[in-house]
Amino acid sequence: MSSMGFVKWAQAEHGVKRLNHVKEHHVRAYIEFKKSEGCGAGHLRSIQLSLKHLQNGSEAYFSRFDRKIEAFVPKEYLANWKDVKAPENRSYKDKDFGAVKNGVSVNVAKTVDLMRGLGLRSSEALSVRKEHFQKDENGWKLVIGRGEGITKGGRPREVPVRKSFEPTLEREK
Incomplete structure (x- = not known):
């Protein structure tokens, strides 16, 4: 360009x-x-x-x-x-996420939580379903076995859920 x-x-x-x-x-x-x-x-x-x-x-x-x-x-x-400017952290802060979530519907706010909590792309967060979440002895994880239409390139994806995000996940499940 x-x-x-x-x-x-x-x-x-x-x-x-x-x-x-x-x-x-x-x-x-x-x-x-x-x-x-x-x-x-x-x-x-x-x-x-x-x-x-x-x-x-x-x-x-x-x-x-x-x-x-x-x-x-x-x-x-x-x-x-x-x-050249030194690299800077441009990630959203908690207050930024709060402002975004306050300006959108409840369902979109849940999608934002998934994106932030699990590192999902927006298309993945919109397509993930309850059955993709599994709990085992180590805690929760997101398991997308066949990623067609969900993950980038349709590849399988497994994402461990951080302990700090589990309460949010259990509240929404």
Whole structure:
């Protein structure tokens, strides 16, 4: 997608109509443009890598016709790794889940509980049934033997239920 955005931008801003007319200054200007839009350093590096793949593909294409294309992506990264933000925990907090659950129906709130408590995808939480829950000497577990229409890829799935989530599960069962 980054390459397509660049191509559209290069057409609109610089009148570039052919890939073999793209020059390094176009890429540098695009990266500066994206920087001014507030893109982070990690995203800018991804854009540059995407453009490098576009350049490599173009070189392979033009070589079939014994033509060369001028390299247009700078060898050095234009965005500094020092500017990349450290990973941050963006997971929902208890108050966030409370706010979500307060704004939805009772059944959707139960689905949210399943997603959070068991790590289910939304499609799985919507499709799971009571008979998928089994209790043994170790406690509760979610067992989906044939995952067709329930799990990703239709694969079987077994999820142990955390002890802290068992009261919620038993209350809803």
